[in-house]
Amino acid sequence: MKIEEIKTISVLGAGIMGHGIAQSFLMGGFFVKLFDIQEAIVETAKAHIRRNLELFHQSNFIKRPEIESAMSRLVTTVELRQAVEESDFIVEAAPENLELKQTLFQQVESFCRTDAIITSNTSSLTLKEIGVRVKNKERLVITHWFNPPHIVPTVEVVKGDTTSDETVEIAYQLLTKIKKAPVKINWELPGFLINRIQIAMAREVFDLYEKGVASAADIDRAVKGSFGFRLASIGPLLTADLGGLDLWLKVCENLLPHIQSSIEPSKTLKRLVSQGHTGIKSGKGFYDYNLDFSQKELDEAVQRRDREFLDRLKTLYWYEDTKE
Numbered sequence: 001m002k003i004e005e006i007k008t009i010s011v012l013g014a015g016i017m018g019h020g021i022a023q024s025f026l027m028g029g030f031f032v033k034l035f036d037i038q039e040a041i042v043e044t045a046k047a048h049i050r051r052n053l054e055l056f057h058q059s060n061f062i063k064r065p066e067i068e069s070a071m072s073r074l075v076t077t078v079e080l081r082q083a084v085e086e087s088d089f090i091v092e093a094a095p096e097n098l099e100l101k102q103t104l105f106q107q108v109e110s111f112c113r114t115d116a117i118i119t120s121n122t123s124s125l126t127l128k129e130i131g132v133r134v135k136n137k138e139r140l141v142i143t144h145w146f147n148p149p150h151i152v153p154t155v156e157v158v159k160g161d162t163t164s165d166e167t168v169e170i171a172y173q174l175l176t177k178i179k180k181a182p183v184k185i186n187w188e189l190p191g192f193l194i195n196r197i198q199i200a201m202a203r204e205v206f207d208l209y210e211k212g213v214a215s216a217a218d219i220d221r222a223v224k225g226s227f228g229f230r231l232a233s234i235g236p237l238l239t240a241d242l243g244g245l246d247l248w249l250k251v252c253e254n255l256l257p258h259i260q261s262s263i264e265p266s267k268t269l270k271r272l273v274s275q276g277h278t279g280i281k282s283g284k285g286f287y288d289y290n291l292d293f294s295q296k297e298l299d300e301a302v303q304r305r306d307r308e309f310l311d312r313l314k315t316l317y318w319y320e321d322t323k324e
């Protein structure tokens with residue numbers, strides 16, 4: 001299949017990730033079929049997509065008529081066959097459950113065109129596992145998006161053992177076409193690329209908090225205002241080159257023996273979870289939260305976060321498109 005031939009995208013699962021992924025393809029001009037198991041879920045997803053398109057308009061990413069144009073290209077359905085039978089590119093964003101994904105992939109292959117590409121947004125499963133009942137495994141590829149997917153630019157395109165080079169190339173080009181910043185990951189390793197880096201940092205951060213080196217607020221403020229500030233513009237390897245690799249070598253030699261290297265999750269993290277302190281959803285995590293907020297207030301808080309992210313997206317990625 002050629003990239004120009006791709007017109008219709010299916011998104012399977014309209015939850016946190018699915019509705020944002022659907023929005024990204026709608027904004028890229030594609031027809032999108034959004035599938036979930038209940039009518040009420042796809043209706044909520046549709047409302048969220050409209051609300052988020054409105055946010056993109058308010059932040060000058062799209063003109064008002066583009067909201068209606070995008071919505072007119074969206075079809076929601078609870079019939080899997082209808083969702084995938086005419087599709088060119090299928091994105092699975094169903095729950096992280098192996099048996100569920102295996103069955104879904106098998107059903108999808110039986111309904112969809114023989115040349116359609118089938119992708120999974122899995123965070124932790126392999127294509128070998130998910131696609132075990134799929135006959136043509138060359139067209140399977142992982143496209144791993146980050147939350148909120150309609151805003152965060154990077155998508156990891158992970159080549160499985162059996163994925164063809166052509167499948168990787170088409171997924172990569174398609175994501176580029178909808179203004180994402182895809183990255184090719186050459187083989188399936190646990191956590192792919194980004195989650196490995198993120199967990200390496202989290203291990204040290206949880207440990208520093210546990211040792212009482214600084215308060216939760218100060219740790220967050222320090223990271224945001226230092227390498228966090230830099231990282232939005234330049235990556236860690238360029239940072240090292242700019243600082244001087246001789247210096248980085250010295251610092252590695254001096255500090256690595258002191259950095260946390262345990263393969264056990266942090267004791268504090270385990271304790272908080274065992275006490276039911278699972279973060280904002282329970283009212284307590286590393287911070288205390290006021291649990292008296294309504295769903296409306298929570299939605300407003302998410303919208304505030306998204307507005308801030310959109311400002312950054314504009315400055316760092318979409319600056320040409322949003323110039324007046």
Ligand SMILES: NC(=O)c1ccc[n+]([C@@H]2O[C@H](COP(=O)([O-])OP(=O)(O)OC[C@H]3O[C@@H](n4cnc5c(N)ncnc54)[C@H](O)[C@@H]3O)[C@@H](O)[C@H]2O)c1
Pocket residue numbers: 012013014015016017018035036037038041092093094095096097100104121122123124144145146147
């Ligand atoms: N939430 C994140 O931050 C994040 C980030 C990257 C990747 N992922 C991955 O994306 C996938 C979806 O995660 P989510 O957070 O959107 O989950 P979610 O629970 O918000 O959404 C999953 C949706 O799938 C629907 N569903 C249930 N059974 C289905 C089926 N048989 N076919 C199709 N849809 C079905 C559910 O009704 C639900 O609406 C998972 O594989 C997850 O690991 C999540």
